[in-house]
Amino acid sequence: MAADHQGRQELPPLDTLAARLEYLFDTIRPSQEELGRSEEPGRKYTNKEVADKINGRQAETGVSISAAYVGELRRGVACDPRTSHVRALARAFGVHSGYFVDDAAADRVQEQIRLLGELRRMGVKQVALRQVLADTGLSSADSRLVEQMVARLQALGGSHQNGH
Template sequence: MGAFSIAEKLDRLFRQVRPVSPQRDQRHEGGQVEPSYMAVAEAIRATQGVPISHTYIWQLRTGRRDNPTVAHLTALAAYFGVPVSYFLDDEQTRRIDAQLDLLQTIRDAGVTQIALRAADVSPRGRETISELIRKVWESERRPQ
């Protein structure tokens, strides 16, 4: 296993990715909402047909279980919208985590107005906006 454990990676996804089922969400520090284990398990079973329990997901997240099947990793990755390589390749984990950080920064900055306006922009225009935001974000993250 690499520098990051499955538990750390799964915890990061729970903290960063928006919930699928709002009525079963749990709040944590900063008021951010995360999906419940039950909601994740139910969604995976319903949409992917992969048998998985909320207890097993909790065990993976807390490190009590650390050797999930490829089917479970694939299902969790699909639920959270990341490639399964997120769990298997630490370099991929770093890249995706950087993208998740950017999304969180955008959320925290209240950029919803920009997003709503961008919906009426051409795909090429949205790519340009996205690239500009990424460049600003990267420039502000560089050590001075």
């Protein structure tokens, strides 16, 4: 199964909500704007930062969450969150909410994140990225998501790449 496609063996199974959430914590990093100047670029989000992102939009979404509850979801202690929490977590990480409940959506997001990592390492620019995405046959919504994620990764790496 894992040997069928090159690179597939690197992708962990996302068979629980906790595994899917942990994968996002492991692969998606705070932007430089979120970190501030004094913090280490490329570090992982904390439970509190994700909760703060969600709570910062409470007036708009009506959703609040505690850092402790985010931690319980990550560990699988809590495993049946409200739909509003699932949507808020997805929004905080910039992924489709289907990622948490649909295997095909989770696989698609995981593959997109892997592709983004490769694109980032290759130094692909935005215009070239649009062409690559057009050639993959992704939906326009998925293509926009990938572009947003690349822009976020580029912002994180900007201090290292200095515009290269």
